[in-house]
Each structure stands twice: as structure tokens, then as C-alpha cells.
Amino acid sequence: MHLEPEQQAVLNGESGQAMAMVMKTLVLYGKALGAKRLIPVKSAHLAGSFGAFTYHAYYRIIDQLVAEGIKFKVPTTVNPRPGHNLKLLNRLYFSKQKYLDTQLSALGVIPSYSCVCYEKANVPEFGDRLAWAESSAVQFANSVVGARTNRNSVLMELFSAITGLTPEFGFLLDENRLGNVMIKLDIKNMDSCALGFIIGKKVVDQVPVIEHYSFTHKELKCMGAAMAASGGIALYHVEGLTPEAPDLQSVFDSQPETTITITQADIDGIRTKHLENVNVVAFGCPQMTLEDVKELAHHFIGKRVKVPTWFNMIPADKENLSQTDLYDKLHDSGVEIYDHCPTAALEVQIRRKKVLTNSGKMYYYLQGSEYAKLEDCLRVCGVEG
Numbered sequence: 336m337h338l339e340p341e342q343q344a345v346l347n348g349e350s351g352q353a354m355a356m357v358m359k360t361l362v363l364y365g366k367a368l369g370a371k372r373l374i375p376v377k378s379a380h381l382a383g384s385f386g387a388f389t390y391h392a393y394y395r396i397i398d399q400l401v402a403e404g405i406k407f408k409v410p411t412t413v414n415p416r417p418g419h420n421l422k423l424l425n426r427l428y429f430s431k432q433k434y435l436d437t438q439l440s441a442l443g444v445i446p447s448y449s450c451v452c453y454e455k456a457n458v459p460e461f462g463d464r465l466a467w468a469e470s471s472a473v474q475f476a477n478s479v480v481g482a483r484t485n486r487n488s489v490l491m492e493l494f495s496a497i498t499g500l501t502p503e504f505g506f507l508l509d510e511n512r513l514g515n516v517m518i519k520l521d522i523k524n525m526d527s528c529a530l531g532f533i534i535g536k537k538v539v540d541q542v543p544v545i546e547h548y549s550f551t552h553k554e555l556k557c558m559g560a561a562m563a564a565s566g567g568i569a570l571y572h573v574e575g576l577t578p579e580a581p582d583l584q585s586v587f588d589s590q591p592e593t594t595i596t597i598t599q600a601d602i603d604g605i606r607t608k609h610l611e612n613v614n615v616v617a618f619g620c621p622q623m624t625l626e627d628v629k630e631l632a633h634h635f636i637g638k639r640v641k642v643p644t645w646f647n648m649i650p651a652d653k654e655n656l657s658q659t660d661l662y663d664k665l666h667d668s669g670v671e672i673y674d675h676c677p678t679a680a681l682e683v684q685i686r687r688k689k690v691l692t693n694s695g696k697m698y699y700y701l702q703g704s705e706y707a708k709l710e711d712c713l714r715v716c717g718v719e720g
């Protein structure tokens with residue numbers, strides 16, 4: 336791999352032992368994946384936000400960086416906290432949370448604690464080079480914005496944040512951003528979260544191109560998060576909607592390698608038929624914005640939920656919501672409003688209990704969860720209509 340003289344100097348240890356280790360790791364990672372050089376990134380987003388007591392190696396590395404006074408070189412946001420203070424079990428499992436928050440702060444993190452960094456805290460533009468982890472954010476940046484990032488792992492985005500560099504391979508290169516698989520839709524009632532879940536299962540790690548449908552911003556967000564969870568997809572296109580797919584000619588090299596049709600029966604097949612004995616209904620995976628909450632709130636106002644109901648929000652937006660009377664109205668209806676990652680919180684807290692979600696991502700990751708469309712989630716909450 337070609338290194339600029341200043342990069343070689345860091346590798347040689349001229350900026351200290353920890354920086355040399357960081358550079359060496361990035362170079363080896365890049366070489367393994369065929370990168371010819373390191374390129375600058377505009378921002379980083381960290382997924383290593385959970386203070387689980389078991390992450391000893393991660394903490395050792397961070398300690399070394401902090402001890403040498405290293406700071407992030409580019410704006411760097413961070414994923415949600417895991418609901419570390421909810422119940423005794425959460426407190427025990429995530430007992431390193433305060434320590435991790437302190438160390439990330441020492442490195443200079445922007446304390447966004449949100450997986451939808453692209454909404455407000457770390458907003459990318461078309462063509463930006465990024466070093467992001469968090470598969471749902473990677474998906475959104477690549478697909479909906481047209482920025483460029485690989486789906487980095489926890490340590491790689493940390494090291495890119497420190498150096499401001501990432502190895503150039505994968506989705507940073509034009510040739511890897513073309514589509515492979517054409518997705519045809521035979522769906523009467525669109526459910527983008529379920530569609531994303533099915534695409535992830537079928538397409539796995541290729542680049543799907545979905546035939547034109549006027550998905551909303553929120554639908555794109557939920558669909559991308561689901562396909563990045565049930566599969567390893569980091570980039571999708573929607574014909575005539577997302578920025579790199581003005582038409583099919585632009586997005587396929589010549590022809591799709593495969594064409595898949597997804598039907599209403601496929602969508603219906605992942606929805607649960609068992610809406611009884613639900614212990615929690617969880618909304619907000621990815622996290623909700625203030626606007627998302629306002630859109631959903633009217634179902635709840637003046638009513639009382641029949642089962643525990645969670646809204647999981649961006650922390651800054653939860654703070655803004657708490658300044659309004661909508662917060663009190665939702666509270667009066669029994670909605671519990673949180674600002675962590677509900678999937679992590681529930682994974683520790685709710686063993687052998689049933690969680691109902693309209694998030695394809697939560698459905699994939701959370702044991703004991705069942706998927707339902709929004710209307711059925713509202714029905715179980717007792718606030719439909």
C-alpha cells in the first residue's frame with residue numbers, strides 16, 4: 336500500500352507507540368482488503384458505545400490511547416447507550432458504562448449517543464468519504480445520501496476517527512457501488528421494514544436495486560436498517576429515488592445478475608399472528624426523532640396503553656420533547672420514553688418474554704421478539720384508530 340511520508344512517519348513511531356499501533360492496524364486492514372492507499376474522511380461514527388463488563392480488550396486499547404493524550408482528528412459521533420441504568424441486570428451487565436463514556440469523552444467524542452447520527456448530529460452530504468460503523472447508519476449514508484463508507488467494525492472506525500484516514504476499498508470505489516440484484520415488487524400494502532428484512536435474507540451481501548416506489552424518509556430508514564441486520568447489505572438503490580439510481584441503466588453495469596420478486600405473501604409471512612400475551616411494545620429501532628414521535632403521538636393522547644409501551648428517541652430530541660406538553664401527555668397515556676438502544680436494553684432485561692416490534696432490525700436481533708405492522712402494534716397497545 337502506498338503511504339504518504341507523514342503516514343509512514345506515524346507508522347514508524349514518530350507520533351508515539353499508540354499512534355503507531357493505530358496506523359499499523361489500519362494499514363494491515365487495508366492491505367488485507369486490497370486497498371492501495373489511505374484516504375481522508377470527513378467524519379467517523381462509533382458503534383462501540385456499550386459499556387459491557389466483558390469488553391476487556393476494547394477497554395485496554397482505549398486506555399492506551401487516552402494515556403497518550405490522543406484525540407479524534409475528525410468529528411466523531413457515537414451510538415446509543417444500552418439502557419445501562421434500567422434494572423439491576425442492566426446495571427450489572429453494563430457496569431463499565433460510566434467509565435467508557437468518560438474515556439470516549441477524553442478522546443473528544445461528540446456525545447450524540449444515537450444510531451441515527453445522520454439525522455442531526457453528523458449529517459453527511461453526497462460524495463463525502465466517511466468511516467462509520469453502525470450498520471443502519473452506514474446503510475442510510477451510502478444509499479439515501481450517496482456518501483461513501485464501508486461497514487466498519489468497532490475498532491476500525493475508532494482508528495479512522497483518530498487518524499482521519501480510512502483504507503480505500505469496497506464502497507469507497509465507484510465500481511463497487513453498482514447494483515447486482517434487481518428487486519421487483521408485487522406488494523399491495525407496503526411495509527418497508529418487512530421488505531428490508533426479506534431483502535436482507537435473500538440478497539445477503541450484494542447491492543440490491545429496488546424497482547421504483549415512493550418510499551418516505553422514514554420508510555427508507557427502517558428498510559435499510561432491517562436489510563443491514565438480516566443480511567450484510569451496506570448499500571441499496573431505489574430506481575428513480577435514491578441519488579445514484581436515477582434509472583436502471585445508471586445503476587447496473589449491463590444487466591442485473593439476478594432478479595427477485597417480493598410479494599405481499601412474503602411480507603405477510605414475517606408478521607406474527609399471535610398478538611396476545613405481549614409484555615412490551617417497542618417503537619424506535621433505529622431511534623425516533625422528535626418528528627417521528629409527533630407523527631405517532633396522536634394515537635396515544637387521551638388514551639391509556641394496555642401493555643408497557645416504549646418510545647426510544649435520540650437523546651437530544653428526548654430532551655427537546657421533555658420541554659413540551661406533549662411529553663406529559665404521552666407520559667399520562669402510559670408511554671415510557673427512553674433515549675437508549677431498546678434492543679440492547681431488552682436483550683438483557685427480558686428473557687423469555689414477548690416483545691412486539693415494527694422494526695425489522697429489532698426483530699432480527701432480539702430473542703423473543705415478534706414482528707407486526709404498525710397498526711397491529713397500536714392495536715396491542717390498545718390505541719388503534
Ligand code: F3S
Binds near residue numbers: 415622677679
Ligand atoms: Fe439503533 Fe439499537 Fe436499533 S443501535 S438501530 S436502536 S439495535
